Amino acid sequence: MTTIAPPDVIDELLGVTPGSVIDELRARRPVTRANAQASYDALFAPEYPGTVSAVERFAVAAFVTGVHRSDRTQQFYAGQLTTAATAPGAAESARALPEAVAAEIAAGRTSGPYGSYPAGPLSVEDSEGLRYRVAPARRDVLGVRLAAALDHAHLLVFRPREASPAALQALLDAGWSTSDIVTLSQLIAFLTFQIRVVAGLELLA
Amino acid sequence: MTSTTPSTPASVTAESVLEHSDLDRPVTFTQAELGWVPWLEPLPESEFEERHRSGLVDASRAKSPYFALLARDPEILGARTRTDKDIFYNTKEGLPRAERELAATATSRHNGCIFCASVHSRFASHHSKRGDDVQRLLDEGTDAALDPRWRAIVDASVALASTPVALDAGHIAELRAQGLDALEIADVIHGAAFFSWANRLMLSLGEPEAPAAP
Numbered sequence: 001m002t003t004i005a006p007p008d009v010i011d012e013l014l015g016v017t018p019g020s021v022i023d024e025l026r027a028r029r030p031v032t033r034a035n036a037q038a039s040y041d042a043l044f045a046p047e048y049p050g051t052v053s054a055v056e057r058f059a060v061a062a063f064v065t066g067v068h069r070s071d072r073t074q075q076f077y078a079g080q081l082t083t084a085a086t087a088p089g090a091a092e093s094a095r096a097l098p099e100a101v102a103a104e105i106a107a108g109r110t111s112g113p114y115g116s117y118p119a120g121p122l123s124v125e126d127s128e129g130l131r132y133r134v135a136p137a138r139r140d141v142l143g144v145r146l147a148a149a150l151d152h153a154h155l156l157v158f159r160p161r162e163a164s165p166a167a168l169q170a171l172l173d174a175g176w177s178t179s180d181i182v183t184l185s186q187l188i189a190f191l192t193f194q195i196r197v198v199a200g201l202e203l204l205a
Numbered sequence: 206m207t208s209t210t211p212s213t214p215a216s217v218t219a220e221s222v223l224e225h226s227d228l229d230r231p232v233t234f235t236q237a238e239l240g241w242v243p244w245l246e247p248l249p250e251s252e253f254e255e256r257h258r259s260g261l262v263d264a265s266r267a268k269s270p271y272f273a274l275l276a277r278d279p280e281i282l283g284a285r286t287r288t289d290k291d292i293f294y295n296t297k298e299g300l301p302r303a304e305r306e307l308a309a310t311a312t313s314r315h316n317g318c319i320f321c322a323s324v325h326s327r328f329a330s331h332h333s334k335r336g337d338d339v340q341r342l343l344d345e346g347t348d349a350a351l352d353p354r355w356r357a358i359v360d361a362s363v364a365l366a367s368t369p370v371a372l373d374a375g376h377i378a379e380l381r382a383q384g385l386d387a388l389e390i391a392d393v394i395h396g397a398a399f400f401s402w403a404n405r406l407m408l409s410l411g412e413p414e415a416p417a418a419p
Contacts (some may be wrong), residue, residue, distance in 0.1 A: 016398030025391050028298070031291035032395060038284035045279060048256075069369040080346045085224040112368045113316050120232030125346070157368055163409035165244045178220045178245045179277040183411070186281045189405035192368075193398045199370040200394030203377045204387055 008033070009040050014105045014205070024200050036197065040048045041186045043082070052183050054084045055094050059142075060100050060149050060184065064191045066105030067157055071194050078102070093143075100141040101150075108132045108154050115159030129158060148174030149184055170172045211231070221247070227345065229415040231319055234343035236326045237337070239319070247273030254404035258295065262286040285402070292395045300392035303332035304358055308393050311347050311362040312400035320413040321404050346352060354383040361390075362397035 011031075016022045026033045044057055058081040066072040075135075081101065085094040116130035132154040134147040142150065148171050155167055171181050222244050231239055248250035248257060249272045258264060260279025261385035266272035275282040293309070296302050306329035326343055341349040347363045357379040364371040374396075380390050 021387065025387055028388055029291065029295070029391070029395070031295065035284045035288040035291065037289060039281060042278075042280035042284050050278070067368070077369055111264060113366070115316060118230055118232050122233060128221065156409055160405050160408040165224050167409070168244050169222045172220055172222065180278040182275060183281070184279060185406055185409055186275070188283065189402045189409075190281070190285070192405060193402035195364050196370060196372075196398035196401055197395065198400060200365055200372055201391065203372065203374055204390060204394075 002081065002205070004073075008037050009076070010194065010197055012034055013076060013194075014201060020205070022205055025201070025204065027041065036194065039190050039196070040063060041190065043183070043190055050179055050183065051177060052180050055081070055090055055097065056085075056146060056149065057187060058084045059097055059146055060153055060187060061191055062098070062101050063105055063108070063187055064157060065195060067108045067110075068192075068195050070195045070199065073191075073198060074105075080194075082182050093141075096141050097146075100138050103138060104134055104142075104150055110158060110159035113160065115162040117161060130154075132158075144174045145176065152184065153188045156185070157192065157201050221364040223329065225412070225414075229305070229417075231323075231413050231415045234314060234319055234322050236323060236325070237331060237416050238308060238327070239323045239416060241271055241320055241411055242414055243270045243274045244412040245274055245305070245410060248276045248394045254306065255377075256280070259283060262290075271411065275406070289399060289403070291390070292399050297404065300389040300396070301332070303329055303335075304355075305392060305396040306332060307339075307355060307358055308362045308396035309403075310342060311359040311395045311402045313404055314342060314347050315363045315366045316408070318400075318403070318404040318408050325400075325411070357385075358382045358393055361393055362400075365394065365397045366401055408409050 016021055058077060061077040062074070062081040065077045066076070078098065082098045084090060085097045110130040112129060114127040116126040117123060132151070134142060134150050139147045152167060152171055155163060167183060169182070176184060220300070223246065225242050228242065248319055249268055251277070253267060257264070257276045257279045258267070260276050260283040261267055261272055262283055272282070284338070293302070293305050309325035309327050310322055313325060322343060326339050330339045338351060338355065342351070342359065347359055351359060361372060361376040364373070377390060380393065385403050398404055
């Protein structure tokens with residue numbers, strides 16, 4: 001039973017070949033497999049992109065996978081960012097993004113999850129960690145919108161229990177609309193899933 | 206589409222966060238039924254078009270503030286929901302439902318999502334009939350004493366939820382030693398991985414509300 005079908009990013013990231021153990025395992029969960037890919041498509045090749053650009057989507061993805069130290073997915077999204085940033089329609093200023101995002105990945109790497117709970121019995125479990133913010137020197141290169149997105153991505157990856165209305169207000173203040181924030185949240189959160197499916201299935205090969 | 210130009214006064218007034226100053230906030234992990242309130246305005250039902258209804262998968266979800274908020278990007282919501290349902294409800298073969306819910310509960314406990322942990326600990330208790338074990342996981346954390354099979358599932362879920370991912374061949378070997386075959390291990394991986402996604406949406410787009418006093 002081999003069902004490798006048209007492009008499937010998780011298969012690509014795993015280097016899955018037809019008839020391999022992972023191919024057969026994934027073939028037994030065809031709905032999960034198809035909808036993991038449909039999720040990727042909805043976020044990175046959207047039919048209705050709204051006001052979140054391809055460059056923004058891939059820049060956030062490169063950052064999220066980079067701070068995960070997730071080699072294969074990181075290379076994949078870094079490559080997609082470079083492609084998007086140098087595409088004919090992209091702004092001239094976008095060309096500096098891959099390098100700026102790479103620098104932010106290096107600054108943002110740490111171990112999680114950590115952070116504080118609402119005050120109460122769980123406070124004994126509060127744990128400290130990096131309070132990352134994009135470096136001031138790179139805010140001009142990234143722009144206000146993308147800098148705010150990377151700040152938010154780091155919060156969601158490493159200390160999601162500290163998410164707050166103020167964090168969403170910071171995104172609104174940086175020009176992200178309510179619908180944009182839903183897309184951004186899904187994108188960051190989906191990647192935390194995709195990275196883990198790849199990391200887990202890799203061990204079953 | 207609503208206007209998304211950030212500099213216009215109209216969108217500034219229309220698009221602001223929702224604060225819930227008088228909310229009764231749960232401060233412990235619980236199997237009780239919690240509410241959830243959004244920090245951003247859900248898509249009003251009057252603005253639902255066919256693609257938004259399609260994204261909900263179940264039409265009744267338009268009444269849920271969580272799903273109505275996510276319906277602002279309906280294509281990813283639809284794909285997310287179908288992924289969720291298959292990972293947790295497609296039990297013709299593979300891991301029993303109770304242990305998929307255990308993986309979801311352990312992940313939610315590790316990430317600190319009080320809301321997700323409440324829902325999925327309730328499911329784990331219901332399907333396993335082991336409410337005391339589940340409650341210990343909520344009360345004491347993911348190191349709480351458990352039998353070896355549940356220990357292996359919880360350890361793998363916690364390692365997978367960590368960043369960087371800490372799942373390794375030792376976790377897989379322990380799951381195999383507890384009798385899980387490759388498909389069942391893949392189900393643990395998918396159940397835990399999905400909750401890295403779900404936790405981050407529930408935690409970042411709103412917050413839980415304690416049930417009203419009886």
